[in-house]
């Protein structure tokens with residue numbers, strides 16, 4: 001499933017936070033959004049999974065404007081993993097993952113044996129099988145994040161939208177999650193703060209700054225020391241190790257704590 005964001009603008013609380021943003025993620029590719037806090041990554045992802053309506057422009061999934069399709073159709077094909085979830089902790093892991101199947105059910109349908117098999121397979125794949133009967137309240141933040149990923153995968157989405165999916169995860173689980181996502185072979189768009197991870201896993205990165213795309217393309221071409229220094233207001237050096245950029249950071253001399261936008 002291809003994703004095309006065309007000239008998207010959005011405003012929140014009377015302030016324009018996205019300015020004519022355009023990029024594409026071809027079918028089966030992994031597109032990553034990077035940018036400083038407040039640069040508009042989450043808002044942009046929300047326009048993609050139909051939670052925030054753009055004030056201008058279009059979001060096309062396989063050529064179809066998501067805002068012209070029903071919420072149910074969009075929900076069926078798009079899996080979403082958000083930064084932090086604060087509810088539903090009374091459910092077990094298995095119950096939560098099974099919620100991913102309900103997007104495909106009619107109002108009075110019940111889960112079938114095939115749904116149960118998908119839930120079991122996803123729990124296995126995400127390393128959650130041993131936790132299946134535990135309540136989310138009894139899990140660590142990182143374990144819960146994996147459950148929410150599993151719920152999104154149980155949906156068997158054709159487009160996966162991830163907002164900081166590696167938040168809370170230790171390094172092994174960050175790598176596991178990104179490997180798993182890459183191996184899914186579906187179209188993925190994710191916001192990531194870790195530039196090393198973005199460089200290692202993305203087919204293409206889109207750099208946002210103050211709601212505008214300032215660069216996009218293959219990570220090794222886009223994530224240069226100069227660009228990262230400029231956008232993140234730090235001193236950044238890049239070494240290429242085994243064909244991948246490795247980033248070194250230092251605070252910029254005389255830098256203030258924020259831009260106060």
Ligand SMILES: Nc1ncnc2c1ncn2[C@@H]1O[C@H](COP(=O)(O)OP(=O)(O)OP(=O)(O)O)[C@@H](O)[C@H]1O
Pocket residue numbers: 012013014015017035036037038039040041042043044
């Ligand atoms: N409900 C809201 N009302 C008004 N402004 C908002 C609202 N939500 C977000 N904003 C503003 O919109 C801008 C973009 O926020 P957004 O969450 O999309 O950025 P982000 O790049 O995802 O940030 P982070 O890296 O901190 O998660 C920020 O300036 C933020 O303060």
